[in-house]
Amino acid sequence: MLPLGSSQFGVDLTRASVSSLNMYPRECCDQQIPMEWAFAGPYTIVQRLGSDELDAHEIAAYDPDKFAVLLSEKPAVHRYPGSMAKRVQQLCQALVDDYDGDAAALWSEVGSGKELLRRLNALPGFGKQKAQIFLALLGKQYGVCPEGWREAAGAYGEEGSYRSVADITGPESLAQVRAFKQEQKAAAKAKKIAS
Numbered sequence: 001m002l003p004l005g006s007s008q009f010g011v012d013l014t015r016a017s018v019s020s021l022n023m024y025p026r027e028c029c030d031q032q033i034p035m036e037w038a039f040a041g042p043y044t045i046v047q048r049l050g051s052d053e054l055d056a057h058e059i060a061a062y063d064p065d066k067f068a069v070l071l072s073e074k075p076a077v078h079r080y081p082g083s084m085a086k087r088v089q090q091l092c093q094a095l096v097d098d099y100d101g102d103a104a105a106l107w108s109e110v111g112s113g114k115e116l117l118r119r120l121n122a123l124p125g126f127g128k129q130k131a132q133i134f135l136a137l138l139g140k141q142y143g144v145c146p147e148g149w150r151e152a153a154g155a156y157g158e159e160g161s162y163r164s165v166a167d168i169t170g171p172e173s174l175a176q177v178r179a180f181k182q183e184q185k186a187a188a189k190a191k192k193i194a195s
Contacts, residue, residue, distance in 0.1 A: 113135065
């Protein structure tokens with residue numbers, strides 16, 4: 001069993017095997033909200049569904065209006081729970097269609113990091129950056145290391161970097177990732193002002 005966000009985020013999250021679906025919705029939710037909130041998302045959804053683990057078939061088949069309500073209950077799973085409900089259902093439908101609902105099938109027996117990046121990038125809600133971050137997370141924390149995974153993950157795959165959730169293993173690395181993100185935002189703001 002591997003930690004799913006675990007207590008480094010100050011949230012008592014469920015533990016899940018690397019083959020579970022739980023990692024995908026947290027990546028979907030990791031937009032415009034603090035990481036802790038995003039990482040609590042899958043656990044919150046599991047609890048509200050009354051399940052032990054997320055099931056792509058169940059979520060894809062769930063009535064969209066009812067699923068939006070489920071994610072909107074207080075505390076909401078995301079700042080924009082209706083939009084996120086739609087995105088999570090689209091993601092689950094893609095996993096059902098392409099991998100028979102088996103989230104780990106996306107990376108199991110993949111031939112290269114480049115191929116895994118292509119598969120991740122094809123998922124609804126996953127652009128290049130999110131796909132590279134997820135690839136780095138799989139490689140750095142879950143031992144999913146097909147040939148060339150670091151190169152495919154770009155800067156997020158660099159050893160010793162503190163750029164994303166892929167690099168967070170505890171409070172210290174969380175602070176380092178936050179500091180990096182703040183530096184990036186400040187640099188982008190300064191560049192915008194200068195131009």
